[in-house]
Amino acid sequence: MKLLTSYNRMLLLVSALGLICIGFLFYRTLSFYLNKQIDSNLVEELMEVNDFTHSRNIVPAHEQFKDLVIEYKKTRHADTGRKFADTVFYNPKKKVREAARYLKTGVSFNDSNYQVQIFTSKVEWDDQIKSIFMVIISPVLLLLAVLLLVNRFMTRRLWRPFRQILESLKTFNLNQDKSFEVIDSPVLEFRELNQAILDISLRIRSDFKEVKLFTENASHEMMTPLAVINSKLDTMLQSDRLGKEESETLADLYKATSRLTKLNQNLLLLVKIDNNLINEQEVVDISTLLVERISYFQELIQKRSLSVISTLNPASLNTNRYLLEILINNLLSNAIRHNHEHGHIEIILSGDGMTFRNTGIAKALDEHKIFDRFYKDSGSDGTGLGLAILKQICVRLHFGYNYMYNDGQHCFKVDFKPCAALTQKNQINIF
Amino acid sequence: MKLLIIEDEESLSRSILQYLTAEGNICDIAATFDQASEKTGMYDYDCVLLDLGLPDGEGLELLRQMKKSKKPDGVLIISARDSIEQRVQGLSLGADDYLVKPFHLSELNARIMAIVRRRNFNGSDQLEFNEIEIDVNSKEVKILGVQVYLTKKEFDILLYFVTNKSKVISKSAAAVHIWGEDADMADSFDFIYTHIKNIRKKLTDAGCKDYFHSVYGIGYKFQ
Numbered sequence: 001m002k003l004l005t006s007y008n009r010m011l012l013l014v015s016a017l018g019l020i021c022i023g024f025l026f027y028r029t030l031s032f033y034l035n036k037q038i039d040s041n042l043v044e045e046l047m048e049v050n051d052f053t054h055s056r057n058i059v060p061a062h063e064q065f066k067d068l069v070i071e072y073k074k075t076r077h078a079d080t081g082r083k084f085a086d087t088v089f090y091n092p093k094k095k096v097r098e099a100a101r102y103l104k105t106g107v108s109f110n111d112s113n114y115q116v117q118i119f120t121s122k123v124e125w126d127d128q129i130k131s132i133f134m135v136i137i138s139p140v141l142l143l144l145a146v147l148l149l150v151n152r153f154m155t156r157r158l159w160r161p162f163r164q165i166l167e168s169l170k171t172f173n174l175n176q177d178k179s180f181e182v183i184d185s186p187v188l189e190f191r192e193l194n195q196a197i198l199d200i201s202l203r204i205r206s207d208f209k210e211v212k213l214f215t216e217n218a219s220h221e222m223m224t225p226l227a228v229i230n231s232k233l234d235t236m237l238q239s240d241r242l243g244k245e246e247s248e249t250l251a252d253l254y255k256a257t258s259r260l261t262k263l264n265q266n267l268l269l270l271v272k273i274d275n276n277l278i279n280e281q282e283v284v285d286i287s288t289l290l291v292e293r294i295s296y297f298q299e300l301i302q303k304r305s306l307s308v309i310s311t312l313n314p315a316s317l318n319t320n321r322y323l324l325e326i327l328i329n330n331l332l333s334n335a336i337r338h339n340h341e342h343g344h345i346e347i348i349l350s351g352d353g354m355t356f357r358n359t360g361i362a363k364a365l366d367e368h369k370i371f372d373r374f375y376k377d378s379g380s381d382g383t384g385l386g387l388a389i390l391k392q393i394c395v396r397l398h399f400g401y402n403y404m405y406n407d408g409q410h411c412f413k414v415d416f417k418p419c420a421a422l423t424q425k426n427q428i429n430i431f
Numbered sequence: 432m433k434l435l436i437i438e439d440e441e442s443l444s445r446s447i448l449q450y451l452t453a454e455g456n457i458c459d460i461a462a463t464f465d466q467a468s469e470k471t472g473m474y475d476y477d478c479v480l481l482d483l484g485l486p487d488g489e490g491l492e493l494l495r496q497m498k499k500s501k502k503p504d505g506v507l508i509i510s511a512r513d514s515i516e517q518r519v520q521g522l523s524l525g526a527d528d529y530l531v532k533p534f535h536l537s538e539l540n541a542r543i544m545a546i547v548r549r550r551n552f553n554g555s556d557q558l559e560f561n562e563i564e565i566d567v568n569s570k571e572v573k574i575l576g577v578q579v580y581l582t583k584k585e586f587d588i589l590l591y592f593v594t595n596k597s598k599v600i601s602k603s604a605a606a607v608h609i610w611g612e613d614a615d616m617a618d619s620f621d622f623i624y625t626h627i628k629n630i631r632k633k634l635t636d637a638g639c640k641d642y643f644h645s646v647y648g649i650g651y652k653f654q
Contacts, residue, residue: 223511224440227533231446234536237599237650238453247647254603254649261533268513277514296610299622 004155008148015144019137027133034125035101039084042103045070045118046082053109069119077113079106089119098123161185165194172201174208216271219264226264229257259383266385270373273323273392284321287312287349293328294347300336301345310347315354317416323393330386331356331412337382338410346409353400353415364405371401432456432547433474437467437490438482438509447480450536450598451543464488471497471504477550478505478543481526483512491524498525505546509534535604537595544594560593562639574637584609585630588623592643592653601650627651 049070069089082105089100099122107114161183168181180201183194233253236242242250272278290312294301301308317324335345335358343359361377369375371391376384390412394401400415434451438444439462448458459476461467464487471479471493479497483490494506506526510517513531521529527546530539548556548567556567564573570586572579581589591608592600605623631643644652 220511223532224443227511228440228443228446230533231443231450231536234601234604235446235449237601237646238450242647244647247649250601251649254601257533258603258607265513272514299625303622303625 003159004152007155008151011148011151019140019144023133023137026136027129030129030132034129035084038101038120038122038125039103042084042101042118042120043082045120046103046105046116049116049118050107053107057110068121071117071119073115073117075106075113075115077106079113079115080108081105086122087119089121091121099126158187161187161190161194165190165197169197174205179205212271212274215267219268219271222260222264226257226261229253230261233257263383263385266383266389269326270385270389270392273389273396276396278320278322278396280320280322281318282321283316283318284324286315286317286324286354289321289325290328290347290349290354293325293332297332297336300333304336304339305342306336306339306345307342308345308347310349312347312349313351315349315351315416319397323397327390327393327397327414330390331414334358334386334412335410338377344409352417353413355411355413357409357411359408360410362408365403365410367403370403432477433459434543435459435461435467435470435474435476435479435504437461437480437485437493439463439484439486440482447536447539451540453598454540464490464493467493468496471502472500475502476504477547478507478527480539480543481506481508483508483510483517483521491521494521494524494526503550505543505550507539507542507546509539535601535607537591537598537600537604538608540598541591541594541608558590558593560596560642563589563593563634565590565593574634574639577637579633579637579639581630581633585626585633588626589630592651595653597652597654599646599650599652604650623651 045068069092082103084101084103087100087102088097089102090097091100100119101122102117102119104115104117107116164181164183168183172180180198182198183190185191185194233250237250290310294308294310331354332345332347335356338360339345339358340360344357345359346355346357348355348357365377371387373388374384375387376382391401393399394414398418400413400418402413402415404411404413432455434456436444436447436451436458438447438460441462444460444462448460451458459470459474461470464485467481467485481490481494485493490508490510494508497504497506508521508526508529509532510521510529511532518529527549528542530542545567548558558565558567562575564576565571566573567590570583572581572586572589587609588605591605602621602623609623609626627643631641635641642653644654646652
């Protein structure tokens with residue numbers, strides 16, 4: 001629920017309840033006072049009737065005037081108590097039945113007792129109440145409506161800095177050099193929020209930089225000892241007294257050293273991509289590059305007796321050749337290495353992207369984890385960085401990438417022009 | 432050949448020295464900027480191996496100094512830093528090649544030989560080993576004067592082995608030389624075998640002796 005909706009909902013609920021209570025009380029009070037007024041009029045009429053009877057000693061005729069009806073009835077007991085009440089009576093003037101108030105009492109003269117009932121119409125009074133009520137209540141309603149509108153407008157305005165902060169937070173990217181935007185707001189709370197986020201982002205960025213620097217330095221520092229190991233191995237290899245056992249040990253050492261070297265190089269490559277150190281742009285003919293790369297891997301393909309089917313439509317991109325080459329190398333060497341003997345590889349290139357499909361283990365890989373650093377299959381003897389590099393290159397070159405498993409084939413797809421709508425979907429709309 | 436090894440990591444420079452002197456070269460060692468500066472100032476070398484990160488100075492500064500005094504020495508930079516900028520900077524300052532650590536000694540030797548050949552023979556880059564004649568520029572191989580056709584990879588392997596003759600070259604070193612470091616080839620060194628088998632066949636068919644010797648499945652020796 002949006003902030004404004006929840007606020008409005010509460011406001012409307014409370015004001016509706018309040019309005020009902022106040023309206024009810026107001027109406028009751030008004031009716032009470034008006035009834036008192038009518039009653040005193042009725043008493044006046046009664047006094048007139050009394051004057052009339054005492055001065056002339058006769059009961060006045062039934063009278064009907066001014067929405068007033070007076071009735072007499074002879075009774076045995078004299079009951080001079082007055083009783084006021086609401087009723088409905090027939091208005092002979094208007095010839096309709098309408099709401100009325102009456103006064104019932106007794107008069108006695110010449111030893112006769114009479115019951116007097118005086119009716120008076122309440123319609124006009126009621127109309128008056130309604131008018132008064134409307135005059136008071138409508139402005140209140142109007143005021144409420146205005147209040148809601150102002151609220152709407154003000155929250156939009158007041159919360160604008162918050163929205164901007166949220167937007168910058170969503171677009172915040174550790175790998176981009178763009179720092180967190182400072183938002184100018186007169187509201188203290190927003191300024192504080194902004195400052196707090198700014199501080200955090202700076203701290204995260206510097207920590208991140210340090211980690212990257214550490215990785216870079218550590219990898220670099222390892223290169224010289226690795227060079228020493230390598231050169232010593234090469235020297236040992238020249239010995240004439242090398243037996244079978246020693247040779248095998250040497251072969252294992254070579255393998256381990258080369259893996260360690262590869263790992264280091266990959267880590268350095270990741271740092272370089274992260275730091276955007278590789279950014280020359282040129283127009284690259286991807287189909288030619290793919291053909292070249294496939295022939296580069298020819299020995300590997302032949303050794304595993306793989307069949308490669310490539311459907312290459314002409315496609316060129318203005319991008320970084322070096323990164324694109326690594327991307328293709330990684331995809332291709334994965335498709336070869338994680339394949340089985342006599343397996344298949346299918347490569348499809350179009351202007352929008354390229355797809356690598358290959359046979360391999362009959363089980364889908366975990367698509368959420370394969371692009372993580374150092375995630376690898378238990379059977380794999382790679383560095384576990386190949387797909388992490390692929391991901392990083394795609395992010396850097398603004399490519400889309402995904403993995404699918406169907407029909408027993410692993411499929412990696414790289415999208416050269418990821419849909420623009422996808423990026424728009426993330427737009428912020430909190431009000 | 433006279434070579435100067437400028438490298439502060441002593442165990443590394445000792446290995447390089449050992450490998451290169453066995454080839455019949457005369458090698459000098461410098462471990463600091465000052466020593467290196469002194470030696471390059473006093474003597475002429477066919478090739479200088481230059482480590483960029485010296486304890487008391489920048490290797491590139493030394494390179495600048497050498498080029499300023501118009502030294503004819505070939506320069507091969509050996510560095511743990513592998514950034515494009517540094518490569519470009521090194522090469523544009525006049526270095527002949529750039530080799531990233533870690534490297535195989537056979538690779539280092541092949542690079543040095545290439546530099547020296549280029550400098551000494553001014554374009555006509557020829558190599559001979561008994562009945563084998565190799566023209567590096569046109570990538571042609573002749574056995575007893577008759578041309579043998581090799582693929583690009585086969586030619587590269589042959590050249591690599593001839594330059595490192597009578598040395599054992601590990602499969603790993605040969606693989607890195609042919610495929611470079613960017614492909615993950617940890618499990619693929621056996622391919623070298625196929626190539627060497629093909630080269631052997633082509634050469635022996637042309638009347639060449641078989642110079643390739645397998646060393647316990649770990650590598651090969653050309654002798």
